[in-house]
Amino acid sequence: MQNRFYQAFDTERASGYDTSGDFRSPFQIDRDRVLHTPAFRRMQSKTQVFWSGEYDFYRTRLTHSLEVAQIGKSICHWLAHSSDLLHDDFHIDGDLVEAICLSHDLGHPPFGHAGERSLNHFMAGYGGFEGNAQTLRLLTERIFSQSRKGMDPSRAFLDGVLKYKSLWSELKTTTGKLPKNHFLYDAQEKHLSWAMGGNDFPAELTPGKERDGFKSIECQIMDWADDTAYSLNDLADSVKAGFLTVERIERWAERKGHAISDDAPLGALLQAIRGQRIEPFVGKRIGRYIQSAHLVGAVNLLSATSHRYAFEVVIDEEIRAECELFKQLAFEVVFLSPQLKQLEHKGSYMLRQLWQVMEKRYVLGEAIDGQDFALLPDADAAEIQQAETVEQKARLVCDFLAGMTDGYAARTFRRLFEPGFGSIGDLVG
Numbered sequence: 001m002q003n004r005f006y007q008a009f010d011t012e013r014a015s016g017y018d019t020s021g022d023f024r025s026p027f028q029i030d031r032d033r034v035l036h037t038p039a040f041r042r043m044q045s046k047t048q049v050f051w052s053g054e055y056d057f058y059r060t061r062l063t064h065s066l067e068v069a070q071i072g073k074s075i076c077h078w079l080a081h082s083s084d085l086l087h088d089d090f091h092i093d094g095d096l097v098e099a100i101c102l103s104h105d106l107g108h109p110p111f112g113h114a115g116e117r118s119l120n121h122f123m124a125g126y127g128g129f130e131g132n133a134q135t136l137r138l139l140t141e142r143i144f145s146q147s148r149k150g151m152d153p154s155r156a157f158l159d160g161v162l163k164y165k166s167l168w169s170e171l172k173t174t175t176g177k178l179p180k181n182h183f184l185y186d187a188q189e190k191h192l193s194w195a196m197g198g199n200d201f202p203a204e205l206t207p208g209k210e211r212d213g214f215k216s217i218e219c220q221i222m223d224w225a226d227d228t229a230y231s232l233n234d235l236a237d238s239v240k241a242g243f244l245t246v247e248r249i250e251r252w253a254e255r256k257g258h259a260i261s262d263d264a265p266l267g268a269l270l271q272a273i274r275g276q277r278i279e280p281f282v283g284k285r286i287g288r289y290i291q292s293a294h295l296v297g298a299v300n301l302l303s304a305t306s307h308r309y310a311f312e313v314v315i316d317e318e319i320r321a322e323c324e325l326f327k328q329l330a331f332e333v334v335f336l337s338p339q340l341k342q343l344e345h346k347g348s349y350m351l352r353q354l355w356q357v358m359e360k361r362y363v364l365g366e367a368i369d370g371q372d373f374a375l376l377p378d379a380d381a382a383e384i385q386q387a388e389t390v391e392q393k394a395r396l397v398c399d400f401l402a403g404m405t406d407g408y409a410a411r412t413f414r415r416l417f418e419p420g421f422g423s424i425g426d427l428v429g
Contacts, residue, residue: 003089003090014152027099034099045060045408047060068104068226075313122352130181140153165214217307292316
């Protein structure tokens with residue numbers, strides 16, 4: 001049965017490639033292409049909350065993305081079951097949402113958000129760095145590392161990962177300062193325009209939060225699935241790691257004025273920790289968060305062009321507030337703790353040393369100690385050499401660093417700067 005929710009506009013690819021001869025749907029092709037890329041595999045060794053490799057049961061970027069994909073697909077099933085606006089032949093495609101969820105963190109660098117902030121700092125003079133913008137860059141230009149090509153995504157898939165739709169220079173002009181996050185690279189304007197079908201944003205959708213709120217229905221589902229996983233699964237990891245204890249939660253709740261009665265969210269969390277039932281607590285909550293999603297109609301710039309913009313996901317206010325409460329708890333008690341901040345500093349330090357030597361050698365073209373050391377794999381060095389501008393060279397060096405796993409970044413740092421580490425027989429690149 002054909003799904004009338006999507007038209008040719010949604011399944012079109014920028015190359016014009018026709019997938020109608022494939023036994024898979026266009027969105028299944030998108031999902032399968034992502035799954036078989038080096039960028040997807042590398043997420044298994046990139047930090048989610050705690051450094052990858054510390055212990056086997058902590059979530060990494062990969063396991064987090066898998067969980068977001070499961071939650072996102074379940075939201076699609078729930079909406080199809082619960083909404084009168086959807087039907088058997090008119091529904092949100094679960095394979096499309098799965099592909100978007102699996103891809104939403106592809107561009108994140110090593111060492112979590114600290115690594116992202118560091119790279120943005122290093123790239124301040126070259127157009128900035130942003131994890132979501134890097135995801136778009138991978139999907140459109142870089143995801144197949146050997147061929148240096150993108151995966152030719154469908155419009156609906158590409159649009160689904162576009163959480164942010166403002167350019168770096170737009171935010172810089174609007175705010176009068178360098179953007180910290182939530183932007184696209186200036187060179188990606190063509191991809192944004194294509195995703196929007198060539199439509200210009202109306203004046204009321206100014207760069208920043210107003211424009212970022214303009215999301216396809218699949219992007220909205222991914223966003224809520226990500227929030228669900230972030231607020232609950234990361235919470236479970238923090239409890240297991242000993243960062244969230246009964247005493248710390250009680251002290252935080254008292255300081256913030258939050259209730260901890262048995263029927264309050266924090267009270268339920270404390271009961272789960274005392275009873276050593278954090279996993280069942282999280283599992284039940286995930287189900288509740290999924291069923292808090294409801295579909296309503298919308299009218300906007302693209303609602304007449306694509307059904308993907310003719311609907312919005314509305315989340316029950318009580319559940320949304322609980323989600324924000326758990327996110328705030330994890331951020332203030334766990335993510336701001338000296339233990340994690342010290343490790344973030346270490347990751348930032350390693351990235352800074354790697355950036356400085358790579359920038360000097362490959363971006364600025366300066367000799368190091370009077371020598372032209374070959375520090376990058378041949379293919380990467382050759383591509384940088386062929387780049388026409390300093391900004392393009394810097395972006396390619398940034399691509400290399402952003403693509404590193406935590407372990408690869410640490411090993412490369414040690415190999416370059418630690419006298420007792422490294423061998424001529426090491427696998428490099």
